[in-house]
Amino acid sequence: MLELSHVHKVYRVGAFGGGRKRAVRDVDLTVRPGEVVSLIGESGSGKSTLGKMVLGLTRPTSGRITFEGTDISTIKSFRAKKEYHRRVQGVFQDPFSCFNPIFKADRVLTMIRSSYFPDVSDADWRDRVVSSLRTVRLDPDNVLGKYPHQLSGGQLQRLLIARALLLDIRMLVADEVISMLDASTRIDVLNLLADLKERGLGILFVTHDLSLGTYVSDTTVILRKGAVAEMGPTREVFDDPRHPYSRHLLSCVPQLHRSWAEVDAQLAAEEPEPVRLPTLVEGDDSAPMVEVGEGHFVGADQG
Numbered sequence: 001m002l003e004l005s006h007v008h009k010v011y012r013v014g015a016f017g018g019g020r021k022r023a024v025r026d027v028d029l030t031v032r033p034g035e036v037v038s039l040i041g042e043s044g045s046g047k048s049t050l051g052k053m054v055l056g057l058t059r060p061t062s063g064r065i066t067f068e069g070t071d072i073s074t075i076k077s078f079r080a081k082k083e084y085h086r087r088v089q090g091v092f093q094d095p096f097s098c099f100n101p102i103f104k105a106d107r108v109l110t111m112i113r114s115s116y117f118p119d120v121s122d123a124d125w126r127d128r129v130v131s132s133l134r135t136v137r138l139d140p141d142n143v144l145g146k147y148p149h150q151l152s153g154g155q156l157q158r159l160l161i162a163r164a165l166l167l168d169i170r171m172l173v174a175d176e177v178i179s180m181l182d183a184s185t186r187i188d189v190l191n192l193l194a195d196l197k198e199r200g201l202g203i204l205f206v207t208h209d210l211s212l213g214t215y216v217s218d219t220t221v222i223l224r225k226g227a228v229a230e231m232g233p234t235r236e237v238f239d240d241p242r243h244p245y246s247r248h249l250l251s252c253v254p255q256l257h258r259s260w261a262e263v264d265a266q267l268a269a270e271e272p273e274p275v276r277l278p279t280l281v282e283g284d285d286s287a288p289m290v291e292v293g294e295g296h297f298v299g300a301d302q303g
């Protein structure tokens, strides 16, 4: 469905754009229908840049992104871009900033109608809206006609997902969608993502939160300095992390039932079979990976 192949992104920075900032380095990854792929990494590791490239908000410096067989760099006309966004949508961290406080919150749905479905009758449109709101577990009577300040962050986030669903999307880029929500609402939104996955959507779930990454994802991609440090089936990556960075990162997840000393002791006792990590070559932008288990890859140690 979605395939990234040797994707790089270098931003021009500095007063006259003379500097260069490498944000993404040689990333290969795939998202299949009904699969949730978590992109995990610390701040600045390139997660959002990858999400933005998939959404066509910024272009890769090199490499290819294909969606359902089409290289998205060939999608140029306004009409073709609109069609692409009928299939691929993004939902972002701060739901509040997506709403204009002087308009009712459901205006985000009306705008979809005027842009994509001008010929749909009022009755048909109302049915579609009600159905998409129910899918995201919102009560239409509770949210329609309300202003953004009358709704919670979780309701606004779900409203944005409902908006995406009106478009019959196949792929959702969910960029830190739960980081601004309180704990119980987070679980609601995660459960909603799990429902969407059941409906066959592919989801790129961008997060810096490791523990939430495991909750919904089939595949985990750990990014460091723009390159993949480790990727593979989520259970394998979490149960048997092979890259030193992933091991360090996973050991930092607080666990209620164990002290830090116990975690350190376990890590030392369970030192995995040593992996010969690939090396980066000076002057070469590629980021090689080695396979350490079926579909489980590790990248170079970038120090």
Ligand SMILES: Nc1ncnc2c1ncn2[C@@H]1O[C@H](COP(=O)(O)OP(=O)(O)OP(=O)(O)O)[C@@H](O)[C@H]1O
Binding pocket: 011, 012, 013, 021, 022, 023, 041, 042, 043, 044, 045, 046, 047, 048, 049, 050, 208
């Ligand atoms: N438009 C831009 N121009 C220049 N540099 C940028 C731009 N956007 C991002 N960067 C830089 O690229 C790197 C990757 O940024 P990105 O936002 O993708 O990381 P991230 O992992 O999503 O971080 P966070 O979790 O803090 O959002 C960072 O060093 C960032 O400063």
